[in-house]
Amino acid sequence: xxxxxxxxxxVLEVGGNLSVAFAAKWLAGFGADVVRIDPDSESxxxxxxxxxxxxxxxxxxxxxxxxxxxxxDIIIEGDQLGSFHRxxxxxxxxxxxxxxxxxxxxxxxxxxxxxANQATNITSFAMGGIMSLTGMPQREPLVTGGSQxxxxxxxxxxxxxxxxxxxxxxxGEGDWVDISIQECMAGMLELYGPGAAYxxxxxxxxxxxxRASWGIYPCADGFAGVCALERQIPAFFxxxxxxxxxxxxxxxxxxxxENDDELQAKLYGWFAEHTKAxxxxxxxxxxxxxxxxxxxxxxxxNASLAERHFFxxxxxPEGTAMVPGRPFLGLPWVPGELxxxxxxxxxxxxxxxxxxx
Amino acid sequence: xxxxxxxxxxxxxxxxxxxxxxxxxxxxxxxxxxIKIESPRAWxxxxxxxxxxxxxxxxNSSWYFNDYNRDKKSLTLDxxxxxxxxxxxxxxAKCDVVIENYRADVLDNLGLGYAILQAAKPDxxxxxxxxxxxxxxxxxxxxFGPIIEQMSGLASMTGYGDDGVPMKTGLSYGDPVAxxxxxAAVALALIQRRKTGEGTFIDLGQREVMSTLxxxxxxxxxxxxxxxxxxxxxxxxxxxxxxxxxxGDEQWLAISLRTPGEWRSLCKTVDxxxxxxxxxxxxxxxxxxxxxxxxxxxxxxQETLELLARxxxxxxxxxxxxxxxxxxxxxxxxxxxxxxxxxxxxWKQPRxxxxxxxxxxxxxxxxxxxGEHNTEILRDLLGLTAAEIxxxxxxxxxxxxxxxxxxx
Numbered sequence: 001x002x003x004x005x006x007x008x009x010x011v012l013e014v015g016g017n018l019s020v021a022f023a024a025k026w027l028a029g030f031g032a033d034v035v036r037i038d039p040d041s042e043s044x045x046x047x048x049x050x051x052x053x054x055x056x057x058x059x060x061x062x063x064x065x066x067x068x069x070x071x072x073d074i075i076i077e078g079d080q081l082g083s084f085h086r087x088x089x090x091x092x093x094x095x096x097x098x099x100x101x102x103x104x105x106x107x108x109x110x111x112x113x114x115x116a117n118q119a120t121n122i123t124s125f126a127m128g129g130i131m132s133l134t135g136m137p138q139r140e141p142l143v144t145g146g147s148q149x150x151x152x153x154x155x156x157x158x159x160x161x162x163x164x165x166x167x168x169x170x171x172g173e174g175d176w177v178d179i180s181i182q183e184c185m186a187g188m189l190e191l192y193g194p195g196a197a198y199x200x201x202x203x204x205x206x207x208x209x210x211r212a213s214w215g216i217y218p219c220a221d222g223f224a225g226v227c228a229l230e231r232q233i234p235a236f237f238x239x240x241x242x243x244x245x246x247x248x249x250x251x252x253x254x255x256x257x258e259n260d261d262e263l264q265a266k267l268y269g270w271f272a273e274h275t276k277a278x279x280x281x282x283x284x285x286x287x288x289x290x291x292x293x294x295x296x297x298x299x300x301x302n303a304s305l306a307e308r309h310f311f312x313x314x315x316x317p318e319g320t321a322m323v324p325g326r327p328f329l330g331l332p333w334v335p336g337e338l339x340x341x342x343x344x345x346x347x348x349x350x351x352x353x354x355x356x357x
Numbered sequence: 358x359x360x361x362x363x364x365x366x367x368x369x370x371x372x373x374x375x376x377x378x379x380x381x382x383x384x385x386x387x388x389x390x391x392i393k394i395e396s397p398r399a400w401x402x403x404x405x406x407x408x409x410x411x412x413x414x415x416x417n418s419s420w421y422f423n424d425y426n427r428d429k430k431s432l433t434l435d436x437x438x439x440x441x442x443x444x445x446x447x448x449x450a451k452c453d454v455v456i457e458n459y460r461a462d463v464l465d466n467l468g469l470g471y472a473i474l475q476a477a478k479p480d481x482x483x484x485x486x487x488x489x490x491x492x493x494x495x496x497x498x499x500x501f502g503p504i505i506e507q508m509s510g511l512a513s514m515t516g517y518g519d520d521g522v523p524m525k526t527g528l529s530y531g532d533p534v535a536x537x538x539x540x541a542a543v544a545l546a547l548i549q550r551r552k553t554g555e556g557t558f559i560d561l562g563q564r565e566v567m568s569t570l571x572x573x574x575x576x577x578x579x580x581x582x583x584x585x586x587x588x589x590x591x592x593x594x595x596x597x598x599x600x601x602x603x604x605g606d607e608q609w610l611a612i613s614l615r616t617p618g619e620w621r622s623l624c625k626t627v628d629x630x631x632x633x634x635x636x637x638x639x640x641x642x643x644x645x646x647x648x649x650x651x652x653x654x655x656x657x658x659q660e661t662l663e664l665l666a667r668x669x670x671x672x673x674x675x676x677x678x679x680x681x682x683x684x685x686x687x688x689x690x691x692x693x694x695x696x697x698x699x700x701x702x703x704w705k706q707p708r709x710x711x712x713x714x715x716x717x718x719x720x721x722x723x724x725x726x727x728g729e730h731n732t733e734i735l736r737d738l739l740g741l742t743a744a745e746i747x748x749x750x751x752x753x754x755x756x757x758x759x760x761x762x763x764x765x
Contacts, residue, residue: 133527
């Protein structure tokens, strides 16, 4: 296997929030030399630090941020309050070093009336439109688990960073990438976004059932789900095996919509009698899109993920943590180790700035 | 004009539905020439999933299809026929990237696996984005976005918390997340090709990408055997947090109070009694919820959002799918773009979230009509003669309209 694709690429991570740390984590995994300037006050939880900081060198060197920035090929930063931009203006930096790529990740982007508004994961999730679609219709809108808005900022920043870096290699010039977390979400509203834009009517949350054949049900040992398109309905009904499902009121797409409650009741019954494993087996056998609600603990023992070497082992003072590793196969990936805060200050100063201690 | 990063890159796009077309929309936004390939018999289902009533060409008039396939070219090719396969491999020889999101076995069953593509173009990059990847015992599972969300661990972490029910995100969340990762994979693979002269086969399992967005939950599970907790709209790290109904139909504000200071500041801003009578955290959170619900129920959500923003309190409107198209901030940023379309009135479409401030990616053209670029690609790019193209038409390898338009 060849060396990792980003070997020799210098990445400076500034600001330290989750979005920034996630984008830089993937750059590190694909071989970049990622140097994180540790923030004065750490905003990542201890578990997030284990997941997001492995493979990065860590410096306590905010005093040297200007020179480190000039020495970098890519900067990933999440400064909304101006403390970084007052010292390193990305526009000026771009003029000084035309090949450099600067990626700024903020809740609302670099300009516009909300640019300085404070935000958290839930407020970003709300302003991005997905929250209005999530949760039960008779209850309050629900934020999806974890820190999805922040991760979406990170995954978009990673992609844009790599694209802009490719542009720098090919065309000779980098760019300043302005990632707004709100925009990352507002542009991924499936059919609901363009539907509302075209028809002038909003879609609202539909809980766990968009319709009976598209949702999550309690099953014998937890929760499982089905998402059947029209072309998969015959196979799905065959698996369920209820003779009434052959009747036009369920077979015909229009009549089925009118009898959705009745179909849902039947499916509650069917799912309750089957385990997750049985349902998944039937899905593979009959090509019906079935799923099961798996916990992270379940997945740590999942045979596919084990065979595909998905998890990275990270040594921590508490023991070995198993964390999601490479996002895809096909390019070499380096799991990396955890470094202590500030542990690499001297070495990085020497290597990046040629300063001897 | 500064060049976009992927200018000069040509992509043969076999993807359908949402995850794949979302990835290739990003590639097109970044400057690539994306050629979308569909069979006259089995086209992208999204074209006809929600037909416009009364439109004579529903496959060319779908806002859903158009939103995710703009800036691409359309070539019809039946890959199940020898002539279709032949033309496809000729095209591959002139492409940098092939991308597909079929079920794991489909491309190989078509006789178009990576080795065959490499024979046509030695440095080709192939991106496959099956639900569970190309290998492993789950590779035959069929997966759409909500299924991926369940199988990734994420759905187990979402819920109101008082009923034990895991909840799905209100859209096919696995799709766009995998799409963004796939677009990034293409850019990375192009960097690799530039360094080594070699192509690569990217095997992207959509479920795996989704799991990377909850990495800290795997740390908790593997180190301390912790099970997911449904936290509703709260956040254990903050003083209080929730979503509160405002005046109007289904209008809500999400508010985070990270510290007691932000609670005090909020109370001053919306004229609320600051003192809390409850001491245990859970009771205190419920008291805050009650007070905020009462205080906000008659307030205008936009005015209140702006008021809280000025007070430095994190707040966000739970923008619904219509209101988000009228959000003043997105409007000021030029996020929504209207593109003319021959069969439809224009509507607001999102521009790229990858805002390269200098190269300025922007939507250029509506999604292609069915087979719109057949001649341009077959004759001008691949050099097929008029007789050869006529033969493809006669044998229904290509077509300018679906052959069996009732079935999507």
